[in-house]
Amino acid sequence: MAEAEQDFSSLPLADRFAHKNWKVRKEGYEDAKAQFEKTPDESDPAFTPFLQDPSLWKGAVADSNVAAQIEGLGAYCAFLKFGGAAACTRTRNFTVGPIAEKGLPCTRPAGKASAQEALLLCVEIDKADPVLEDLLPTLSHKVPKVIAGALAALTVIYHNFGCKIVDPKPTLKALPKAFSHADKNVRAEAQNVTVELYRWLREAIKPLFWAELKPVQQQDLEKLFEKVKEEPTPKQERFTRAQQDAMATASATPGGADGVDEEGGEEFVEEEAEEVDAFDLAEPVDVMPKVPKDLHDQLGSSKWKDRKEALDALYNAINVPRIKDGPYDDIVRALAKCMKDANIAVATVAGNCVDVLAKGLREGFAKYRSTIMVPMLERLKEKKVTVAESIGQALDSVFSSTDLSECLEDILEYLKHKNPQIKQETVKFLIRCLRTTRTVPAKPEQKLIADAGTKLLTESTEAIRSGGAEVLGTMMKILGERAMNPYLEGLDEIRKTKVKEFFETAEVKAKERPKAIVAPPKPAAPAGKKVLPGKKPAVGQKKPVAAAAAPAQDPPAARPAAKAIPSKLGGLSKPGLAAPGSKLRSKLGGPGGVASPQRRVAEPPAEEAAPAPAQPKFGLGRGLAGRPIAKPAAPVETAPPPPPAPAGMTAAEKAEMEELRSERERLAHTIEDMKSERSSLNSQITELQNQNAQLIEDHTRDVLSIKAKETQLVRARSDAEAAEQNVQKQQREIERLKRELARALRASAFSPTHGGSDADSMGMPEANSLYQDTASNGHIAAARSGLHLGSRFETARPRSYASSNPSEEKENTGLESPGYGTRDNGLGRRKLSPTYGYSGIGSPTRSSTRNSTNQTEEEGQPRAAQPAENWKRAAEVTSQLKARIEQMKAKQGLSRPSAQR
Template sequence: MAEQEEDFSALPLADRFGHKVWKVRKAAYEDAAKQFSASGSEDDQCFRPFLNDVGLWKSAVTDSNVAAQQEAIIALGAFLKFGGREHCLRTRNQTITPMVEKCLSSTRAATKQGAVEALLLYVELDVAGPVIEDILPGLGNKVPKNVAATLHALNMIFHNYGCKIVDPKPVLKALPKAFGAADKNVRAEATSLAVELYRWLREAMKPMFWGDLKPSQQADLEAQFEKVKAEAAPKQERLLRSQQEAKANAPEGEEDVMDDDDEPDAAEEIDAFDLAEPQDVSKKIPPNFTDMLASSKWKDRKEAVDGLHQALSVPRIKDSDFNEVNRGLAKCMKDANVAVVTQAALCIQALALGLRKGYAKHRTVVMQPIMDRLKEKKVTVAEALGGALDAVFLSTDLTECLEDITTYLVNKNPQVKEGTMRFLIRCLRTTRDVPTKPEIITLCESGKKLLSESSPALRDGGAEILGTIMKIIGERAMTPQLEGLDDIRKTKIKEFFETAEVKAKEKPKPKPPPPKAAPPPKKMGGKKVVRKAAPAAAPPPEPLSPPLSSRPGPAKMGMPKPGLSGLKGPQKRTLGGPGGAASPRRAPAAPVMPSDDEPAPPQPRLGLSRGLAGRSLAKPAAAQAQLPPASPPPSSGLTAVERAELEELRAANDRLTRQVDEMRQERSKFMSEIQELKNQNAGLIEDHTRDVLSIKAKETQLVRARSDGEATEQVNDRLRRELERLKKALSRAEGLGTSPSGMASPGLASPTHDDVYRDQSSSSAHRHRMSITSTMSEEKENGEMMNPRSKLSPELRYAGSNPSSGRGSPARGFRREISHRDEDHSSGMSQRPMSSLPQPSGNGVESWRRAAEVTSQLKARIEQMKAKQAYARP
């Protein structure tokens, strides 16, 4: 046994970490922990072997012997506790995963506790992100005991450091899987972790995982959340190493203040927007959204905004091109249907809350239309509009919204004025930036004007505005703004001041530390001695400072010069005689009392604009009495020149401050003008787009009208040609009827075959005309608007297509009759004598008369058709 102890004790500590005998390894772990605890600093030599070979810790925490493993975890904790950030970074990747798999679920309580402490130390020495990233794979372990132990370790990390130090998003995403586990211990640890996260995040954590839970699980969690709702906001129980160093280096007396400022309410600091991942909702917006908003039916418009609101109902929205959407929503503010207005306001609120600062560029498009609609008296609509305004304000600041607010505070509509007043009060309560002095003056003037309104609600609103501003900037700064108000109004403002809750408060400037008089004079005096010692020791004076004897006045009369030493105390060290610079104690006595018999030694000018040469020669004694005797330097350690320079610097600083304020005001004015120009540009673009569309519509109508006109002209040409043919046929028929051959004498013979044929032709033409008239009258009664070509009968529609004559022309029968008569006449003349030919009877004259009537009726009908076509043209 003794030989074994001598063998392993002689080995280096790093070699014993990998020894085959578990007792040797256990003893090595214990010795390492003792050495780390006794080390003088994190740079001690005992840490060096384990930093050079970080694989030693991986084999140590996964030791097969549970007793040795326990000591290895303790040694790792000592290594991290007494080491530094480098020790954490070098070993973190080698130890966290093995500890999660082997140590957190160990059967020994000391091993589990030591593993959790090691994980907390890893977070303390650096950051929590890499540690959580290596722990989360343990939630997918097949052994339920390991999963429960991993959840417990995460619970301890959040309990000690909170959600400001540890990012809860990865853990919240993995929680639903833990709630669906079959093991009850896993579900219990998951519930405990969810409750711990709820203590820090409150309702902001629900959008991350709530939808993935079953209704029964949600009910169980709600019951657990109710138990901790009444508890106070948790605070960070364990500080990071960087926080510890900052607290140690803080000046005395400021540690308590630092602790109070560094521990804000986590429920107010973290919300669903910070936890959620941005989602691209542009693809979810209905593609026909713009067309549906332009519909004349309110149901279509309501359906469009409903679909948009459903797409925008996410905690965080990825920034994209929402210009068209916002312009459409701004137009919805003028909609006559209040349901559309309300839903559009909810869409604006959801989009602004989802984009936050990214929505600031759309403020100018939607804010004024919303404020114009504040005249609505329905409570539901007013609340929706107010929520939209609040969401838009969160994406901007008070400076950008102030101009619109002050404009609508003097609106003629009392409903708009009251809604704007309430919006301003909410802005003052929620803003985190203290308004500038010009903004405070503008707001106070607006509040004073409301105090003189006839409506009690507006008067109370004005007092509340002034009281909220007083809460932000303080009573002392608000006092000049309340001058001229009576006591009743001041009392009312004071009441609102006491009850107002704001997030932005004017912090008092810290008192400057008491001046230390001793060190500055030494420092400044030393600089002057170093700078002026060489010129004072030289025999000739400075070129820019002639000797006093060369000046006119009392210097030529041999009068004493006692005032110089009194005015320039620190510079008297350079005014010695030929022996060099005088000491500070002996310097005042040398130039103060010179002898009358001896001439004054040459002395350089001290930079004063008024000295002995500037004194009046009439009263030298009075001037001498005014100058004090040699006096010590002023207590501040500054000479007159330096004081003058300091005053000049202060004046320049004040001047620059005023210039900066003026430039800020000009910048805000220019920004407002830019926004107005942008609005005007957007309006001009919309007007231009509408004009272009109307022009295109008119051009389309013109093209159609031209095509219809051309078709009508073609029909007219065809009818005109047909009319000419009819006239020619009529003239030819009349010429044949009045022939001098004696064939046209009436009543001499019975009707021939030609006469019967002519009667049939005239009757068919009459029937054709009647069919056209009846058809046109039926179409007119039915209200059918047809092409003029389609209104013609098939016979007239194709009239003029044949070079000789139309197939349906009324003149076709006449031409056929004439041709037959010509043929019969020629054949008869060749076969029999003239006296044997049949003579025309009276029926032939009547047939020609009917043909003339038909022709005249056709002419009248054609004129009527022309008139109708001209009336039907656009």
């Protein structure tokens, strides 16, 4: 009781914060809050103990007693609110984690609200990233109510500050784990966070975590999203201290030199919130491993289906929210070539590929713009709606990766195209570019666009004329009516009315800021001071003239080239440092040199000329440098005089005017040089494009020639294989015939000899008959061969051989008919008598065998076709044959009865 009644108010707040009695701690929290609210500024000593020992707040926000914890959270909120940035940055590492574990799950609404307010103040005072780093690990806590409390705090943070101030990517990556939690309260809070993020990001949140959810969860979220789609775009409800300072500065500066209006801060916040999209949230993906390896081979196929399938595979590989930058030159060139494809399906898919590639690379695609934009603009000639939409969407994506200045030259070039379809689609593309660009076109670009739009108003096609009016109306929305009036002067009232109609309905993102108000001119110089340029001295006023005529202090003021000489000639601003007269004249256009335009009009009035006595103090006297620079020389008077200067101008003003004129001339020369250089570069580009087209055509022709040669080669190979098979077949047939011949020879070699009876049976009449048959048929070679052929083979066959099997005769011995006994020795033929059948002659047949190889064509010819000399040879052969037969008969003792037997 004594301890309870004891007064602890005299103790320091640090000791009371660490006291073991919760009531003492609670009173300490209350006193600290009261002191913080009474402090005049952030440097008050009341904050010092807590800044020196930030761990005091760790126990305060996570006090074991609920009542004391609520007061501790309230005191910490007051500390953050009045303590400034140092109070937040020094203590949040000690407080965010305990607040997430003990404060957010608090069962009392006051405690939970104070915990959420503390987190909101930490985000408001500094930034949200450190708060998220300490808050998101709580989503893996083992206690479900702690996870649910952290998710509820995230919902409140995003609702108040939006996704531009608080990065949504870490939260979106952690959401799938919360959706798979077993506790229904955790899943419900995860849905609330997801819906809140959808309010800000819309469909951009899906690529990051949507695929990891179950289909049932996706359906439930889609139902919740339908309700949010009808709501207007959310706005940031709480602003950071930096935003508050910016808005305070903007409201204090009423739209002047800064170009910011009274609501500039809110407009800035809204513009920043609109920039959040899927590209900013997604991580870069390396798509090169997913690109088909045979992409270029498939795109070179002669079948359009193969080309389309290759582009479909490429589209699936690169269709990701954000693509990692890499070498995509070959792919872009292949897509540019596909823009010229005759098949519209291939061109459509190619446009889709360019679209997703440009969206995935964003600024990284800018280097490929010159490669792909011209082929796409050329393909706009296609009248198919699907092709035009695909290529138009791709053009918009390519433009989003660059800016209007980069694309304007190609656009204006195709606005002059002879094809009306290309011209019409290009006008639409230009209008979309003007609507989406965030940079105001420069003055030369404004004139080019306005001239192109004015020219389009005279086209014969209504759609093109309307497009030209819309171009001018959109430009008027960007620049303002006053800035566009000079470009609309030559139009009639009907066209001006149409342009203003489009001006009223146009929506643009780039607007010409009002120029800074020029500061008011300084008050007029008092008497005795130099008159400002542009002001004429009053009548009778002599003091400015006298001031201008005081050369002792500033002699160059009375000289025409005084403004330009000091920067180029060093010390010429003082007479004592002037160069010798010859050099000075050569530089300033004296005799013997080029006359300067400043020199011609530089002669000052008599009262403004520099008097001589002021120069000798530098020790140069009245030498060459002492002569007046403005004294005209004789050759200068022959030059054409410049336009007369207005009356009343001082020498300095005249010199400045001449300098401006020379600057204008130099600028005109520079512009002309740049124009000529640009035209030469354009001609080089055109020449290179023509060469490229020629190379492509030659390559295509070579590819077709190679394919034709390959086809011929395939056919020749097939013919060669067929011929080889035929040769092998003939060789097998030859081998078979050789085997049959060898078999016949072996059979005849081992058979008994019947030569005596054969020779006996032949007799003289048979020889005559043989002679007659041979002579009548012209078979001289056969008769000759019969003289030399041995009787070994001829006598080996029996007498009944003439009546053997016809097939055997034809295959083995060449006999065509058993009746006539025609025998073929393999090369020549002999026709025998039908009465005696086959005649075995003996040795004459050897000659037939040897000489039959040279008698292939003569044996088959009729007797009338043989030359007359063959008869003589036949007679000689016949006489020899008779002699041989007689010798054989005498030697062997052959007789007719034995031959007939």
